[in-house]
Structure formats: C-alpha cells, structure tokens
Amino acid sequence: MNVVTVFMAAARANPDATAISWIDRPLWNYRSLMERAATLAAGLRTLGLEPGDRLAMAMSNTPAYFEVLLAAWIAGLVPAPQNCRLHPAEIAFAAGDCGAKICFSTEDLTSSLLSAMAGTCRVIDIDSAEFAALHGHGEISGATVRKPTDPALLFYTSGTTGKPKGAIHTHRTLGAMLVSFLADSGAVVDDHILHMAPMSHASGFLGLSYLARARNNVILPTGAFDPDLIQRAALAFGPLSFFAVPTIVRRLVLSDAIGAETVGRIHRIFFGGAPMYLEDLKQAIAKFGTERLWHLYGQGETPNTITYLPPRLFGSPNDADYEERLGSVGIARSGVAVRIAREDGSEAAVDEVGEVAVQGDTLMGGYWNRPEATDAAIRQGWLYTGDLGRMNEKGYVTLVDRSKDMIISGGSNIYPREIEEVLLTHPNVAECAVIGTPDPEWGERPIAYVVCIGETPTPEALQAHLLAHLARYKRPQHYYFLSELPKSAYGKVLKTSLRGMGTDRSVTT
Ligand code: AMP
DSSP states (O other), X not given: OOTHHHHHHHHHHOTTSEEEEETTEEEEEHHHHHHHHHHHHHHHHXXXXXXTOEEEEEOOSOTHHHHHHHHHXXXXXXXXXXXXXXOHHHHHHHHHHTTOSEEEEOHHHHHHHHHHHTTSSEEEETTSHHHHHTTXXXXXXXXXXXXXXXEXXXXXXXXXXXXXEEEEEEHHHHHHHHHHHHHHXXXXXXXXXXXXXXXXXXXXXXXXXXXXXXXXXXEOOSSSOOHHHXXXXXXXXXXXXXXXXXXXXXXXHHOTTSOHHHHHTEEEEEEESSOOOHHHHHHHHHHHOGGGEEEEEEETTEEEEEEEEOHHHHOOTTSTTHHHHHTSOOEXXXXXXXXXXXXXXXXXXXXOOEEEEEEETTSOSEETTXXXXXXXXXXXXEEEEXXXXXXXXXXXXXXXXXXXXXXXXXXXXXXHHHHHHHHTTSTTEEEEEEEEEEXXXXXXXXXXXXXXXSXXXXXXXXXXXXXXXXXXXXXXXXXXXXXSOOBOTTSOBOHHHHHHHTTOTTSBO
C-alpha cells in the first residue's frame, strides 16, 4: 500500500475543505492540493525520476512542503526532507548519501545549496519558473503501486559517528505512525494544525494525521519565534493545535502577547523532542491548563511514537504520584511496545534504570546503506533508543539521561563528534572533546575542551573555523584550554570527568 492513498481518499471525500493556509490566509482546498500534487508528480517523471528514486527536500516552512511530499509519493519516490537550519554542506552530504539527483529548495537556501551541491545534485527552487513548469506535463492520476515495506521517506538523523544517517521509513511505518496518533491524540477532530516548528521534523509528521482527516494545515514561516504570527493564525482559524519543543513552550509561557484570547483558541500543544523540566511544565500548566498539554516522546527512528502523556493522565495535584507523572514521558503509544532493557537485552525490573527499547510497526526499516548501524540500533526486533530511563509499576516511563552523548539545544540535536571532527581540522588543535552544559534558555549548549599544539588559537578563531563548516546553533558557547584531556586506562577520553570538571578553576580559559 502506498501511504498517499490515505490522503487521496480523504481529499476525495472532502474536496472543498481547506488543506493549506499561510499564517491567517486559506490557500488551497483538498481538491487544489491534490491536483497540484498529481501534476507535479507527472513533472517529476520528466526529470528522469523513477519509482524508488530519492528526492531531497531542503525547504523551510512553505505551503509547497506537503505538495512536494504528496507528489513524490504519487510518483513512487522517496522524499528525504532536510532540516533547513543545517549547514548547506550538511544538506549536500545527506543528498549525496542517498543519491538524490534532484533537490527542491526554498529561496532562502537555494544559492548556498547551488554551490554546496557543486553539480552533484540538481537544485530546483520552488519559486522558480522551472518548478512552475513541472506542473505542465499532465498528471499521474493514481498512486504508483508500492509495497508496504518499500521505502517511503528518509529521515536524516545525525548519528554517534557524527555523520547523518537516513532512517528509512516505509509506507507501513508512516501509516502506523499516523494511525497511532489519531488513536492517542484526542485531537484531529475539529482542530487545525499550526506548523511553527520545522515541517521536516515532528510537526510535519503530525501534519500527516491532519491530512488523513482532511484538516487544515496552517503554516508559519520557520525562523524566529513570533507571538504576533501565532496570534494572527489563532484569531483567523482556531481551535489550533501545534507541536513545540520545550524551549518554545517556555517562550509561549513568558510571552505577554500570547494572552487569554489566543490561549482560548489553542486546542493542544504537543510538546517534546527534548527534556521538559518539571518547573517549566508547572508554569505551562498555570498558563494553558492541563487540558491543552500533551507530552510526546519519540525519535527519528520511530517518529513521534514511543510514549505519551495526554491531559487525562496528568492526574490531579492531590495525587501522591502527581509530580512523578508530570516528570515522566507517560505510557506506551498505541501500537508499540516499550520496555526498559538491561545491557544484556533482558527486561529491567520495575523502576530499574536501563535503555528504552521500542517494538512495533512505526520502527524504521533500518538506516540507508548502513547495515552495521542498523544492526546496532535494532536488536531482536527492538529499537534501542540510546535513552536511559525507568518504568514504574503503572508503565510510566521517566527518562534519566541519554546514553549517547547527544546534546539537545533548543530542541535541535547536536552531536559532539561532528563538532570535534571539525575542530580537529584546525592546525593548532591537537585534541578536543565537546560536551553539553545546562542552559536556562536552550536546555543545553555545547562547550569545548581543547588541547593545543603550537600557538594557542583564540576562541574567536576556533569559532570562525567551525562556522565555515557547521550550522551556527552547533557552535560551542565556551572554549576551555587544557594541557591534556582526562583519559581512561584504555586511552579513551573520559567525558564524565569533563562533566564533573565543569568550568571550575582547574580549567584555564
Ligand atoms: P530526534 O531523533 O531528533 O527526534 O531526537 C530524539 C531524541 O530526543 C530522543 O532519543 C530523546 O533523547 C530526545 N527526546 C525526544 N522527545 C523527548 C521528550 N519528550 N523528553 C526528553 N527527551 C526527548
């Protein structure tokens, strides 16, 4: 089954329902959205793209996002959406990794991508005449036949190796994901979804459930958090639901511009993607009330779908386990099994800390061209998340740490290794280690410990060196220069010791 048939059926039954809106303006109904997708699908064929071929998407939030996604599926292609905040070189790497011949881009990214791709992949701006002309070749009237196990989408996630890996989602994976959300969310009834977060990630995945129910996808530009735009959308449409990382929830709480009228038009805030601290959650409850909050825990390898804490499970402040529940990520989502595994793969006891493991149809088929990484991630049918947690006797999961060294800053993943690899290309850097440090605004920020050779570079010089290769949000907040890094008997850098060291006086800056 091609997953696009779900959206085609919804559109056929509701042709006049608004499908896509931009801020406060309805743009396309389901009839127009599907017509655009079907004609674009025919245009994709003229580019030489055949079923199974990958199509890179480097697009900041735009009405065309779902048009391209649907067109790709109608044509039997495998879209590979990229986070628009990545460095062009990182996007070029992913496009090359999956062998994409074409990359659709938005105007903010096009020129830098043209030089980063250097002819290896053809970049087509979605506002160009070239893109418009793709709609002039008739249409593909039905979905290209696909097997449930055929790849439907590549979700690029930076691995512990530092290089992004493409998690392969099949037509079955995506179908299971959207059905699980329809079953659990208690939303997608008469609410609209507002995309203020990048559509290439959780927000776009949630949008598929709204497309399946022919609801309105209201799109905001990616970029700065803008309460004014949120208010305009809420007043134009309402009730609105949206995905937000904890950093954005905190900003919504603090924003006076999000007043009672706007709050009254919010149906659900699906928050997750990074740890939500208890104090922040209590403030969010004070502003929005529990009935609007829905905690979501997932990862790119099982998108949005591991556990959840919906309003009815928050409990009441008088419950003995109230705080424990609030601090948890809730219980297993519909259609997946969740367990806490010991290192040997056996199931941990109640309240024992181990690695969170997941089983079910939402699991990726594996990583694109990375059999070893796939075997490491999926063992005996269980996806090992790299997150450490415990489960209480009622099945509530509380995350305690990440076994991987990933840093989550403002909801975006930063892998220390990718920063370390670039730092090590500086001629005066002999050794380095990057770890995360708590940050009240972003949750975490990277800091770097550097051992130099020859002349010690200034932090500014290292920053400039990094920015030539990596996205801005990955730059370390501080550099600490050491004469040597703490190491284990096996010569491995002991990041735990660095964490303990923090920024105390033994560190020279
Ligand atoms: P990604 O693959 O980009 O979606 O990142 C997934 C990782 O983000 C997970 O493995 C967790 O470490 C973290 N994460 C996602 N949701 C939550 C949450 N609700 N609470 C804490 N950490 C989370």
